[in-house]
Amino acid sequence: MELAKKNIDEQSLGQLTIQKTESKLYMSYITVAFVALLIGGLMGLLQVFVRSGRFTLPFGIDYYQVLTVHGVILGLVLTTYFIIGFHFSLMGKTVGISTKQRKLAWLAFWIMVIGTVLTATAILLGQASVLYTFYAPLQAHPAFYIGLAMVIIGSWIAGFVNWRQLYVWKKAHPREKSPLLAFMVTINTLLWFIATLGVAAAVLIQFIPWSLGYAETINVLVSRTLFWYFGHPLVYFWLLPAYMAWYAIIPKIIGGKLFSDSLARMSFVLFLFFSIPVGFHHQLTEPGIDPTWKFIQVALTFMVVIPSLMTAFSMFATFEITGRRKGFKGLFGWFKHLPWKDVRFLAPFIGMLAFIPGGAGGIINASHQMNAVVHNTIWVTGHFHLTVATTVMLTFFGISYWLIPHLRGRTLTPKLNRLGIIQAIIWTVGMTIMSGAMHIEGLLGAPRRSSYSEYGGGEQVSEWIGYQLAQAIGGTILFIGIILMVYIFIKLTFFAPKGDEEFPIAEEEPDAEQTPAFFENWKLWIGITVALILFAYTIPFVDIIQNSPPGSVPFDWPIGR
Amino acid sequence: MHLHKYEKIWLLFGIGSLVVFLLVLGYGAFWQGTHPQSHGITIDPNNIESNEAFKPENLGLTQVEEDKYILNIAASAFYYDLGKDEDGNAVRHIRVPKGSTVLFQVASKDVVHGFNVAGTNVNMMVEPGYISSLETVMKNPGTYTIVCNEYCGIGHHMMYATLEVYE
Amino acid sequence: MQSKEVSASKDKEKNRQDLKGTLVSVSILGAILIISWVGAYILFISR
Numbered sequence: 196m197e198l199a200k201k202n203i204d205e206q207s208l209g210q211l212t213i214q215k216t217e218s219k220l221y222m223s224y225i226t227v228a229f230v231a232l233l234i235g236g237l238m239g240l241l242q243v244f245v246r247s248g249r250f251t252l253p254f255g256i257d258y259y260q261v262l263t264v265h266g267v268i269l270g271l272v273l274t275t276y277f278i279i280g281f282h283f284s285l286m287g288k289t290v291g292i293s294t295k296q297r298k299l300a301w302l303a304f305w306i307m308v309i310g311t312v313l314t315a316t317a318i319l320l321g322q323a324s325v326l327y328t329f330y331a332p333l334q335a336h337p338a339f340y341i342g343l344a345m346v347i348i349g350s351w352i353a354g355f356v357n358w359r360q361l362y363v364w365k366k367a368h369p370r371e372k373s374p375l376l377a378f379m380v381t382i383n384t385l386l387w388f389i390a391t392l393g394v395a396a397a398v399l400i401q402f403i404p405w406s407l408g409y410a411e412t413i414n415v416l417v418s419r420t421l422f423w424y425f426g427h428p429l430v431y432f433w434l435l436p437a438y439m440a441w442y443a444i445i446p447k448i449i450g451g452k453l454f455s456d457s458l459a460r461m462s463f464v465l466f467l468f469f470s471i472p473v474g475f476h477h478q479l480t481e482p483g484i485d486p487t488w489k490f491i492q493v494a495l496t497f498m499v500v501i502p503s504l505m506t507a508f509s510m511f512a513t514f515e516i517t518g519r520r521k522g523f524k525g526l527f528g529w530f531k532h533l534p535w536k537d538v539r540f541l542a543p544f545i546g547m548l549a550f551i552p553g554g555a556g557g558i559i560n561a562s563h564q565m566n567a568v569v570h571n572t573i574w575v576t577g578h579f580h581l582t583v584a585t586t587v588m589l590t591f592f593g594i595s596y597w598l599i600p601h602l603r604g605r606t607l608t609p610k611l612n613r614l615g616i617i618q619a620i621i622w623t624v625g626m627t628i629m630s631g632a633m634h635i636e637g638l639l640g641a642p643r644r645s646s647y648s649e650y651g652g653g654e655q656v657s658e659w660i661g662y663q664l665a666q667a668i669g670g671t672i673l674f675i676g677i678i679l680m681v682y683i684f685i686k687l688t689f690f691a692p693k694g695d696e697e698f699p700i701a702e703e704e705p706d707a708e709q710t711p712a713f714f715e716n717w718k719l720w721i722g723i724t725v726a727l728i729l730f731a732y733t734i735p736f737v738d739i740i741q742n743s744p745p746g747s748v749p750f751d752w753p754i755g756r
Numbered sequence: 757m758h759l760h761k762y763e764k765i766w767l768l769f770g771i772g773s774l775v776v777f778l779l780v781l782g783y784g785a786f787w788q789g790t791h792p793q794s795h796g797i798t799i800d801p802n803n804i805e806s807n808e809a810f811k812p813e814n815l816g817l818t819q820v821e822e823d824k825y826i827l828n829i830a831a832s833a834f835y836y837d838l839g840k841d842e843d844g845n846a847v848r849h850i851r852v853p854k855g856s857t858v859l860f861q862v863a864s865k866d867v868v869h870g871f872n873v874a875g876t877n878v879n880m881m882v883e884p885g886y887i888s889s890l891e892t893v894m895k896n897p898g899t900y901t902i903v904c905n906e907y908c909g910i911g912h913h914m915m916y917a918t919l920e921v922y923e
Numbered sequence: 924m925q926s927k928e929v930s931a932s933k934d935k936e937k938n939r940q941d942l943k944g945t946l947v948s949v950s951i952l953g954a955i956l957i958i959s960w961v962g963a964y965i966l967f968i969s970r
Contacts, residue, residue, distance in 0.1 A: 257910055326907050330868050332884060333909065415868065415883055457757040479792045480879055482886035486791035490782065497774045504770040507952055508763050511945040519941060526944050551952055555959040558774075562960070563781045564790045565967045567879040571870050571905035638966065640874025642905035648913035650901045651848070655874060708758050744798035744885025750867050753833040753909025762946040766953075773957055780964065877970045896970065 210288055210700060217287050218602035220300055222688070224280025225599065227308070228273045228591075229684045235269035236677035238262070243629070243670030246663045248647045257755060258646035259324045266327030267318065272311055274433050274583070275346065277591055279303075279353045281436050282380045284598060286357050288698055289374035290364035296356050303352035310345025313338045324754040326644065328422060329402070331413045334749035336756075337406040344398045347391050354384035365715075372710050375456055376443050376700065381717075382463040383435040389724060390428035390471055397421035405749060412746025416483045416739050423474035424732065431470035431499075433583050435463065437590035440543055441510055444594070446701035448539050451517030453701045454509045457710045462502035462509075464714070467724050469499035472731030479566040483742070488735040489563065495731055496561040503554060510547060538615030539607075539699070542593035545623050546586040553581035556634070571644075574637020577630040585626050589619060592680060597696050599687040606694035607687065614683055621676040629669025636662035793880050793890045801884035804830060804863045809887070815839035816847050823856045831882050832865040834911030836902065851920045852894055859891040870906035873919055881906060894921045 213221075238261045244250040245258050252258065283300060286292060292300070316338060317323040323335035329343075361377050373381075397418050404410040442459040446452055453459070475492035478484055518529020534540045556578040560569055569575060596615050600607050607615075637643070641659040650656045713719070759767075784790040804810040809828045816839025818826045827850060830837040838847040852858055862871045862882045869882040875898070880888040904915035 259907065259910055259912070324910070330907070333867050333907075415885060419868075419883075455758070458759075461757065478881075481881045482793060482883060482888040483796050483798075484794055485796065486785065486794040489792065489794060490785055493781070494778055497778060500774055501767070501771060504767060504949075505763075508766050508945060508949055511948040512760070512763075512942050515942055515944045516940060526947060529944060551955055552959070555956045558777070558956065558960055559963040562777065562963070564785055564792050564877075565781070565963055567792055567877040568963060568967050568970065570879050571872065571881075572874075640872065640876075640901070640903075642870070642872065642874070642903050644907045645903075645905070645913040648916070650903060650913075650916040651918065653899060653901060653918065655899065655901050711757060738796075742796055742798065745800055745802065747801055747867075747884045750833070750909075753867055753911070755910045760940065760942060762942050766946065766949045769950075769953060773953065777960060875970070877967060 210698070211291050213284070213287050213602065213698075217283075217292055217297060220297060220304070221280050221284045221287065222599070222602050223304055224276045224283065225595070225602075226688070227311075228277035228280065229681060231268045231273035231276065232677060233681050235265050235273060236674055238265035238268070240670055240674040243663075243667040246645075246647050247667035248649075248660055248663065249667075257321070257324060259326070259754070260318065260321055262644065263318050263324050263326050264315075267314065270327050270583070271343075271346065274587070275350055276307070278383075278432065278436050279307075279350060281439075281591075281594060281598070282357055282384065283353070284602065285376045285380050285439065286360045288700070289377045290360050292356075292360055293363065296360055299356050300353060303349045303356065305349075306352065307346050307349030310342040310347075310349060313342030313345065315342070317342065322756055328426070330422075331402070331405070331415050331418045332747035332750050333754055334406055334751045334756075335754070337403060340398050340402045340406055344395065344403070347395050347398075351388060351391070354388050357381060357384050372712070373715060375453070375459060376439060378460055378714070379435065379439045379443070379463050382467050382720075383432060383439075385721065385724075386428055386435070386467050386470060387432045389728070390425045390432065393421045393424035393474075394426075412748055414740075414743055415747050416481070416743070419478065419481070420474065420484075420736065420739060423477040424471070425474075426477055427474050428470045430579070430583065431466055433587045435466060436594075437543070437546060437587050438462070438466075438506060440590050440594050441506065441547065443701050444699050445510075445540060445543060446513045446517070447699035448537065449514065449517050449534055450521070451513055451701070452704045453707070454513045454516070456703055456707065457714070458505060458509060460710065460714045462505045464720055465502040465505075466499065467720055468727055469495055469502075471724065472727045473499060473561075475731075475735070476561040476566070479563060480570045483739060485735055485738060488731075488738075492731055493561055493563045495727070497558070500554070500558060503550075536612075536616065538612050538619060539593055539596050541616055542596070542619040543590040545619055546589035546593070549581050549585035549589070549626070553578065553586055556581065569637055571642060572637035573633045573641050573643040576643045577633025577637060580626060580630045580633065585622070585630070589622060592618065592622075595684065595687070597699060599684065600691055600694075600696035601698045603688055603691075604693055604695070605687060605691035606696050608691060611683060611686055611691060614679065618676055618679045618683065621672060621679065625669045625672030625676055627669070629666050629673060632662040632665035632669060636666075793888055795887065795889055797887045797889070798885055799863050799887050801864065801866075804865055807863070807887070809861050810863050812837075812839070817850050817852070823853070824859075825852055825856055826859045826861065829860070829862045829871070830865060831862055831869040831871065831904070831915075833867055833869075833909045834904070834915040836871075836904075836915060836917050838917055847917075849918045849920065851922060854897045854921050854923050855893065855895060857891060857893050859889065861887055861889045863887050867908050868906050869904050869908050869915070872903050872905040874901045874903050876900060879905070897921045897923050 241261050317336040323339035325333045325335045401418050405413045473496040475489045476496045515529045523529045523532045799807050815828050864882045864884045872879045882888045899920045902917040
């Protein structure tokens, strides 16, 4: 009786109840992510130890093998699985999922798992120490590439199911605007699909035939260009789910309303437009790409800053309006009274703060000739440990504190909340030390992706090693944070008391301005996105192919095969 | 779609800053020639010696004018070939006077490498099939480590040399 | 469709929302972006 009443309440708010059969699906994706966190985090710990120069790996394990596991499992496995699990949860909550759709989602899951196992096996047998960017002509075992292709194909099926979910809902609700979170999930899966076409083409057309011996040589620059066509939108695929939580969930947690439904949608549309035609800013110091086209993509990269500027304003405004409505006065009264003791707010909030230096660093990285100051130095590693490993991860942790108990029919207890706060603080301290040391060491010229080396000695190098010691300290603190997070995950999944944890979704103001209908014009958004990609890539890509050098034969001995 | 007055101010200010950044970068790149290296000159990756600059006898430092030098380097896993000295020993240390103009030319014999004179703006990807080149004035004296900063295999961190800019 | 007058009065109401704290906050953020960028640019020029 009471449950029935609850369902009606939720439905009147446009929210559905997540069934047990669904939550099993969503939890499966999320569980893989947390297993990945533990393994990948351990690899990170080993790396900072090795690079401090005070530790060598046992059993002849190679540093670069550990580095490959770290990059693949955290950059590709953890993120993709958590995001797909989160996407499905949001869609299940806002538009619903049919039995058939759920079965397809399971198919996607298992294809991804088989792919992940294939890739992991190749790496663990030492047959694929090529790092997560797998730059040709270093050649891994074919299983590495085939596994990656399966992960991508599985993720496509998951995305297609999301689109179908929204489509079915729209049919049933003509003339209604799509729920904000469903709209955002659709944008992110579109972004992912369009972006992964590049890496899928590289893997299926170039790498797999070449690694199986059907093709003698590979076009190195084409493969790199296809990779980075994917590589930059990849980081936005990580970031947008965090933005979903910031725009549509955090306001509810702090007791406020949506700042603006249309502005949130607008920023997501801008991300779709401008996060793809910008891959050259990862290739600025490469010899074979025309500099004018590099500069054009730099300009497009700067465009993608704009939706983040909008987001920053929306966040502060949400906090201020909510605080003022509660009666807090003065310039910063609203700030003092934010719910600092609620980890569902605190963890994502620290994530937002980390995005300020993260964003500043990102603009520097993309600044054409200035890229020479930082390219492939450990500054870059410091940069993405702020963006993905702090902004995105802390927001994902913040989501987990309510999503996991909601899916498991449990509650976030005050004790677990307190542990979560400690976790967020440990993470902040560890990352400030580690990422800070990486940034400074990078400006001094030290390379990323390198095992411990004294490079023949010298003053410059001894200075670097000091910062590497600091990174080992920061990395150790972070690993403690990971252990704590995994403990919280296990508690929330299996042991927290039974109950109803809220699925917080912010509502609009009763007198909110109506969202314009053109936001549902998907053909327009896809058309503009494709046009921008064609503009940014056609001429330079044709140029790359027409002026190609002879292809490269494979090299497997450098990676110890 | 409505924007709050302050949001308009903020976006104008933000976009304005980005435009200024781009103008500064564009002026440097297109008028002062500080583009990142991009020459698109190809070479046979299986036979870089077919190019005059990468014949064994032409590797290393060559003075071409009073203050002008060319430094040719053959990169391979996990070694920078900087030529040989008079005694036939491999050169590991390069010296140039402060203020000299150096043209760096690097080509790879095998996989992708990096070439970074750490602490300077000489920072290039080195890819099989292309000659990476950058001309710059070495204005700050000191001893710099040249490091391979793109992963090239298990000996990647052993790939280095040094460059000294003396007063 | 809303009439022009209604939306105009709403505009005014929205603008009355006190967002001074937000403006100050984003200004600090903007200053951080500019200072870091100029710092990196100076480093680039000096090298």
